[in-house]
Amino acid sequence: MLYLMCTHPPNTSFNSWPNSPSNPSPPIKDLRYAYQIHTQLIKRRMAQHNPSITQILTHCIELDPHGSMHYAQLLFNQMLNPDLLIFNLMIRGYSKSSIPQRSLELFLQMLNHGLMPNNYTYPFLFKASTASSAQQEGQAIHAHMLKVGLSDDAFVKSNLINMYCSFGLVEKASQIFDKMTERSDIVVWTSMVSGYAKCGQIERARRVFDEMPQRDVVAWSAMVTGYVQGGHFMEGLELFASMQVTKFRPNEALLASVLTACSHLGALKQGEWIHSHIWKSNLGLNPIVGTALVDMYAKCGKIEKAVEVFEEISEKTLVSWTVMIKGLAMHGLAKECLSLLSRMEKEGIEPDGITFVGVLCACGHGGLIVEGRDCFRKMTQVHHITPGLDHFACMVDLLGRAGLFEEAEELIEGMPMAPDSAIWGALLNACRIHRNVELGERVGRELMKLGTQDGGHFVLLSNMYASFNRWADVSRVRKSMVIDGVQRAPGCSYIEVHGVLHEFVAGDRVHKDIEKINATLENVFREIGFLGYALDTREVLLGVDEEEKRKSLRQHSEKLALAFGLIRTNPKEPIYIVKTLRVCHDCHNFMMLVSLAYERTIVMRDRNRFHHFREGLCSCKGYW
C-alpha cells in the first residue's frame, strides 16, 4: 500500500462558477452538487462552457472515482469540443478507476481530435497501462512521448519507472533512471527504490535508497515496505528503527508495514510500541492500521488483546473480520471462530473465500467435524463461494484427522480441479496418525508424481514406513529425496527479549551468548530427563548416523531460543517463541516438559498455529 504519487497535477480549478458572485468557490461534497451545477449550466445554455465543465469534472474525479466516472463520461459525451485539459482530466480519472484501459482509448480519441498530449497526459497514461497490465500499449505510448520530445519531467519519469517495474522490465526502468541528468526529485528515486524492491532486487533498492540526496517519509516507507513485502522482516525493522532518529514521523502505510514485520517475527514489544505511538499521536484506529494491529497481537500470542483492538475498530472491513477469524483459528479457538462468523453474517458483512479458509482451518484444529461440514456447505450453498484448493485441503485435513478416509477420498474425487500437494499432504498426515499404510502408500505415489519439493511430505512418508519397520521403503524415499534435491527449507526461531529480537538457526554458532545457551540447554536436558524425556529421532532426515541425529536434534533452533529465554527473562515470565517451520515432535515434547519442570508458560507459534504449553500440556492437544 504505497503512496507513490508525486508532484501535483496541473491546477485545473477555475473561478468562473456561473452566477455565483456571493460564493466564488462553492464546495462540491458529493455528486448531487455536481448535478445541481450541471442543471444550472443547461438552464443558462452554458453546457458547452469548457471551464465550467472542467470544474465539475475535476470534482467528479476527486470524489470516489469508481462512482463518479460514469457521470463524468456523460458530461464528456455531450461536449462538442473537449479541449486538452478536459481530455487530461478524463484520462486521469479513468487511470485510477476500475476500468483504467478507458484512459488508453481516450488517448487515441484525443489524437483523433488533433490534440497533442502534454506532460500532464503521459503520467496518467503510464499509470493506466500499469493498472491494466497493458505492456504493449505502455511501451507504444512511451515511444510516442519520446517522438514528441517530452521526457524530462520528474512526474513523468517516476510513473514511467513504476510502469516498467510493474511489467518486470527492471533493467529498462534502471536505464531511464541512470540516464536522467536532473535527479533532484525525491519521487523519482523513490520509484526506483520500490521498483527494485517489487522485482525482488532488494539490495539494489537499498543502494538507491542509501544514495538518495534527500529523503522524505514516502521514501522511508518505500524502503521499509520493500523489505517487508520481500520477507526481509528483520531488515525492515532495523531500517524503521534508524528512521526514528530522523525528524520524520511514520505515516499510516508505514506503520501497517512495520506491524506486518512484527507479526511475522513475533516482535511483540516493538508492535506494542507502535500501538502506543498510534495512541499518543491521536492517529485513531483506521481499518488498515487497526487490522494490522489485530494481526500483530494475534500472531505475537496475545489473542485477548487482538480481540480488544478488533472491537475498537469502528469501521471494520471484511479484511478486519477475516484477520480476526484467522487469528482465533491459529490459537485453536474454533468455537469463538464460529460465533464470530455468525456475528459477521448478522451484521450484514458478506464473508469471502479467505474468511472460510480461516473458519474451516479452525474446525480442523478443534476437531469440530459436524460444524466443519456445515460451514463447507454454507459456504457454497448460502454464500455461493466456489471452493478452491485451500478449502478442499482444510476439509481433507478435518475428515482425515477424524479417520473418515472414505469421505475424504470421495471429496477429493469430486473436486473440479486436480488435487495439489497440500491436499495429498493433509491426507498423508491423516494416514500417519491412523496408521493407514495402504492408503498412505497410494497418497505417497501421488505426491511423487506431482514432484513435490516439500521436504515435510517426504518426512511424513518415510516416518510412516518406519513405523511399520519397512526400512527398504524408508531408504527408497530418502534416496529419491537426494535425487530430486528436495531440501527442508532452513527454519529459524525468533525470541524477543526486552524489546530486542534474537534469531536462532539450528546448531547456531553466531549468537554472542551461544556458549551460555548451550550450557543452559544441557541443564534443561538433565532436568526434563528426570521427567522421562528421551530424544525422539523419528523426524530427523537423511543419511546421518544415530549419534549425529541426536546431536542435531538437541540443537534445533527453538530449543536454543528457549534456553536463551530461560537465561534472559524473569522466573515465571511467559516465554514467546516464533518458529518459521512446523515444530517437530521432539521439540513439542521438549517444550511440554520444560513448561512443567520450570513452571513456565511457553507460547510458541509455528508455521501452522499456536502452541500454548502449560504444566506439561499443550493447547493443541497433539493436533498440529
Ligand code: ZN
Ligand atoms: Zn525440533
Ligand code: ZN
Ligand atoms: Zn502443541
